[in-house]
Amino acid sequence: MTPLLLLRLLCLVPLVTAACAEAKLPADFTTLLAAKFSLADPGSALDAWDSRLSPSPCRWPHILCSNRSVSDAPAVASLLLSNLSLAGAFPSSLCSLRSLVHLDLSFNSLTGPLLPCLAALPSLTHLDLAGNEFSGQVPGAYGAGFPYLATLSLAGNNLYGAFPGFLFNITTLHELLLAYNPFAPSPLPEDVSGPTQLSQLWLAGCGLIGEIPPSIGSLSSLVNLDLSTNNLTGEIPSSIRRMDNVMQIELYSNRLTGSVPEGLGALKKLRFFDASMNRLSGEIPADVFLAPRLESLHLYQNELSGRMPATLGQAPALADLRLFTNRLVGELPPEFGKNCPLEFLDLSDNRISGLIPAALCNAGKLEQLLILNNELIGPIPAELGQCRTLTRVRLPNNRLSGPVPQGLWSLPHLYLLELAGNMLSGTVDPTIAMAKNLSQLLISDNLFTGALPAQIGTLPALFELSAANNMFSGMLPASLADVSTLGRLDLRNNSLSGNLPQGVRRWQKLTQLDLAHNHLTGTIPPELGELPVLNSLDLSNNELTGDVPVQLENLKLSLFNLSNNRLSGILPPLFSGSMYRDSFVGNPALCRGTCPSGRQSRTGRRGLVGPVATILTVASAILLLGVACFFYTYHRSHNGGHPAEPGGGDGGGKPRWVMTSFHKVGFDEDDIVGCLDEDNVVGMGAAGKVYKAVLRRGGEDVAVAVKKLWSGGGKATGSTAKESFDVEVATLGKIRHRNIVKLWCCFHSGDCRLLVYEYMANGSLGDLLHGGKGCLLDWPARHRIMVDAAEGLAYLHHDCGPPIVHRDVKSNNILLDAQLGAKVADFGVARVIGDGPAAVTAIAGSCGYIAPEYSYTLRVTEKSDVYSFGVVMLELVTGKKPVGAELGDKDLVRWVHAGIEKDGVDSVLDPRLAGESSRDDMVRALHVALLCTSSLPINRPSMRIVVKLLLEAAPRARPLESKPKAAEEEPLDV
Known part of the structure; x- marks a missing residue:
């Protein structure tokens, strides 16, 4: 034998050995290898399925073996492949695993139809295919097969056709989970009592219509019933009081009518009942509050009337009661709170009268108290001033009177104190200095007197102080100028005197300053012109003197009023035009152009x-x-042609710029710095200015966007510019996704920091949608923007390890390229989170977008972003801003709910897109947006599910296919 031939034979030995080893595998494991090669496995989760790596296939990951079979060969009992990013069609070879008991392929990207052959698996008890992209109808064989199936979960797929009511024929079922599939509008079967051991029935968002069948009460083993977010009509069947084991009943967001059935108090295990956002009427049954374990009762946004039952004072376990936006009248029982561990109470927008019960916080757990827009009278109970767990108190627009309890000013965890529109009196107590978390103090339209205490200026998180239309007197506290977090200051119509405080340049986040109708004197501080985001300035009807500072020309103001003061001198040129004529009336010593003889300012002489x-x-x-x-x-x-720039240098020469590149770039700091001209400014916000830089490369003009961070300020969280810069660099520098704005590189020199991004030709979604050009966005374009942005956020939440939460999702942070493709931008306050919610020290985000739980828990999760994205979706559907005068005292979420309730869904759709061709598609997207903005985080879908729901809601005339993943999309490991 020649050496060459021997060498060739030796090379074949490993292959022969592997083939032999594979051939000796039991049949089930050969089947698994076949399934492995039919699946796309980007995470290499199945690489270890290799007999060469493990001598025993029962030690392969994601597999549990059963006892040896009659043939003395091991068999697969459990195949657990959840959340591994697997793609492709369902492997038909798995239908031959006759010993399979537990099959879990949930939360992957599997596509295609469900296989009927699964129903023939004789031992299968658990089948979980939730969170994939399976489509088509549920096979009819599923209703006649599965001899031992206990769990069937198909939730969060793209299954369509009629609702598969035949699944209730599987009598062995314990859990049936079909939620969030786009089934055709279908009723529930008349008889659902077949699976007598059914404990979990999750049918939310399944397109259900018609009435809830009375046979539902026959499911006596049911623990969780969720029929929410459908179009069910008729009454809630009284038979539900026969479900002795039920713990949770979710019926919210349907079209149910009639009254809340009596008998719920007899359900000994009932903990959660939610029938909000329906059309229920009549009185609240008295016995419901006697359910011994009832923790949460949500009946808000219905048409309930009558008085609050006296049994409310006897509720033994009630922690969460939300009855807002009904027609309830009468007084609250004085014992309310004495016997229950109350944590959350919202009775807003009713006609409840009488006193606030003093016992609300007897258990020492009350966190949120919201009874706005009612008819409450009398004082705020002193006991609430001792409730140290309170985080939000909203009692505006009642008839409350008397002084505010001293302790209420100083609660350590209080984030929002809203008492506007009452008849409260007294002073703001200096102990307010202890309210270290207070962000919003809203006490306008009351009878408060005295001076504002200097301690207000020591609050480290104060964002809004609104105390208009009171009787405050004395000087503005000089310490107010130290509140660098201040965003809105409204002290209109009081009796304040003295000068404006010095040092207001620290108000880098201030957007509104209203001090009109007071007795302020002195001059207008020129530093006001240095405030980068100030857009509303009203100092009218005071006694201010001196000239109008030329620095005010730097401001971009939507409201500007200095009228009725004692200002003098020549107006700065910008203010001499007719558009500012009303801003300066009542100042006879002010001149446009030149002053007549005898009225020269100090800028002119004879x-x-x-x-x-x-x-x-x-x-x-x-x-x-x-x-x-x-x-x-x-x-x-x-110096080689390099002009000196601020922020560093070597003794007057070229500054030392440090460049960090994240992609291959063909420019340097000279190209970028040379474009930082005021004529090139395309945007400005709390973080800094954004410039458009056009660079000549390879004979072509290439545009980039350059963000120059403020050297002394920060984002709305109170972060410094350096921290914002570091966060954005650390986050964007590693992300590769087509729907995340690309960070080319960054520069820093001393205090100067520059971020260089790809240029987005159509600017931000907020500017385009609300800047008068919203009509340019038809519904298909808006829908594509939704999908693009959702896919970017889904990448951050699900494909990055660990996940990233953006924390400032809003329409102004979604940028549009020349083709109206959308990309998520501005990661200056983003957070990397681990296995649980991340604690933060201050609120990040923008007014109208902040999730309700975020503002009082100061804990951020992916569901916070989901809520904010839901608000963006509502902007696209309605054409409205998240907050604004046209919404009244509501934010966009509440405005939409109120509009739908009062005038139907068509009343909230953007009239610029009126027409039957897009109406149904807009309603489907609206449905997804309402899911995202649910008040409870647990009820919001993940961003991965949001993407799927939006793809299903694509405009029918131009169906939107799921985009293939771009080559540059890579899992992120931070």
Whole structure:
């Protein structure tokens, strides 16, 4: 035998050995290998299924073996492949695993139809295919097969056709989970009593219509019943009181009518009952509050009437009661709270009268108290001032009177105190300094007197102080200028006097300043012109003197009023136009252009002094310009043509810019710095200015966006500019996704920090939608934007390890390219989170977008982003801003709910898109948005599910297919 032949034979030995080993595998494991090669496995989760790596296939991951069979060969009992990013069609070879008991392929990306052959598996008890992309109808064989099936979960797929009511024929079922599939509108079967051991029935978002069958009460083993988010009509069947084991009943967001059935108090295990957002009427049954374990009762946004039952005071376990937006009247029982561990109470928008029960916080657990827009009278109970667990108190627009309990001003965890629109009196107590978490103090339209305490300026998280229309007097606290978190200050119509505080340049986040109708004196601080996001300034009807600072020309104001003061001098040129005429009326000493004789400001003199001064000024300017040109030319010749920039250098030469690149770039700091001209500014916010830089590369003009961070300020969280820069670099520098804006590189030199992004030609979604060009976005374009942004967020939440929460999802942070493709931007406050919610020290986000639980728990999860994205979706569906005068005192979420309840769904759709061609598609997207903005985080879908729901809600005339993953999409490992 020749050496060459021997070498070839030796090379074949491993292959032969592997083939032999594979051939010796029991049949079930050969089947698994076949399934492995039919699946796309980007995470390599199945690589270990290899007999060469493990001598015993029962040690392969994701597999549990059964006892040896009659043939003395091991068999697969459990195949657990959840959340592994597997793709492809369901492997038909799995239907031959006759010993399979437990099959879990949930939360992958599997596609295609469900296989009827699964119903023939004789031992299968648990089948979980939830959270995939399976489509088509549920096979009819499923209703006649599965001799031992206990769990069937098909939730969160793309299954369509009629609702598969035949699944109730599987009498062995313990759990039937079909939620969030786009089934055709279908009723439930008249008889659902077949699976007598059924404990979990989850049919939310299944397109159900018609009435809830009375046979539902025959499911005496049922623990969880969820029929929410459908179009069910008729009454809630009284037979539900026969479900002795039920713990949770979810019927919210349907079209149910009639009254809440009596007898719920007899359900000894009932803990959660939610029939909110329906059309229920009549009185609340008295016995419901006597259910011994009832923790949560949600009946909000219905048409309930009558008085609050006296049994409310006897509720033994009630922690969460939400009855807002009904027609309830009468007084609350004075014992309410004495016998139950109350945590959350919302009775807003009713006609409840009488006193606030003093016992509400007897258990020491009350966190949120919301009884706004009612008819409450009398004082705020002193006991509430001792309730240290309170985080939000909203009692506006009642008839409350008397002083605020001293302790209420100083609660350590209180984030929002809203008492506006009452008849409260007294002063703001100096102990407010102890309210270290207070972000919003809203006490307008009351009878408060005295001076505002200096301690207000020590609150580290104060964002909004609204105390208009009171009788406050004295000077503005000088300490107010130290509140760098301040975003809105409204002290209109009081009796405040003295000067405006010095040092207001610290108000870098201030958007609204209203001090009108007071007795303020002194001059207007020029520093106001340095506030980057101020857009509403009203100092009218005061006694201010001096000139109008030219620095105010830097502001971009939607409201500007300095009328009825004692201002004098020549107006800055920008304010001389007719558009500002009403901003300065009632200031007779103010002049446009030049002042008449006798009314010259200090900028002008009589006779020759003015001309001589002008000539000297011009001559000096020419001389200085010549000197500057000389030194500029000199430095260019000695420093390689690089002009000196602030933020570093080597003794007057070229500054030391540090560049960090995340992609291959063909430019350097000189190209970028040279474009930072005010003429190139395309945006400005709390973080800094954004410039458009056009660079010449390879004979073509290439545009990039450059964000220059403020050197002394930060984002709305109170972060410094450096922290915001570091967070954005650390996050965006590693992300590769087509729907996340690309960060090319970054530069820093001393305090100056630059971020260079890809340029998005159509700017932000917020500007385009609300800037008068919203009509340019038809419904297919808006839907594509929704899907693009959702896919970007889903990547952050599900494909990054560990996940990333954006924390500031809003329409202004969704950018649009030339083709209206959407990308998520601005990661300055993003957070990496681990296995649970991340604790934060301050609220990040923008008004109208912040999830309700985020504001009082200060814990951020992916569901916080889901809520914010739901608000963006509502913007696209309605054309409205998240907050604004046109919404009244509601935010967009509440406005939409109220509009649908009062005038139907068509009343909230953007009228610019009126037409039957898009109406149904818009309603389907609206449905998804309402899911995302659910008040309870647990009820919001994940972003992965949101993407699937949006793809199902694609415009029918132009169906939107799921985009293939781009090559640059990579899992992120932070």
